[in-house]
Amino acid sequence: MQEGTNTAKTNLKEKFMNPVRTVILWVYGILGTLGFSYYMFIKITGFSIPCFYYKNFGIRCPGCGLTRMFMALIHFDFVSAFMFNPFMFCVLFVWLAVTIMVFIGKPKFVSKPWVLYTLLIATAIGYLAFAVLRNI
DSSP states (O other), X not given: OHHHHHHHHHHHHHHHOOHXXXXXXXXXXXXXXXXXXXXXXXXXXXXXXXXXXXXXXXXXXXXXXXXXXHHHHHTTOHHHHHHHOHXXXXXXXXXXXXHHHXXXXXXXXXXXXXXXXXXXXXXXXXXXXXXXXXXX
């Protein structure tokens, strides 16, 4: 009986200690902690950090609207969240789906580092394109 328990623990450990999964957990943990801290800061003080680019140059950076987007998502207001920053709204759900696929392990090719790097590069290119297109 003990042998079966050890095998189950080993399989669980192998499943969650994959290097790709470990990096994903660290990134989400850090971003989640920072995001929650900033959310609490805004709720307590009523002050949010203004966009440097919009304040000084009058153009919206690709991150403009992210704070308002996440605040809307917390209140399940998906339409407003999309309107605040449409690109990042879509990217958020794409990366969430990819993360779920990586942890489930299906399809197998999603866990390959080259697939994740390609998606990361595509996200960065889309982010830059969105930065240009939103100010035209």
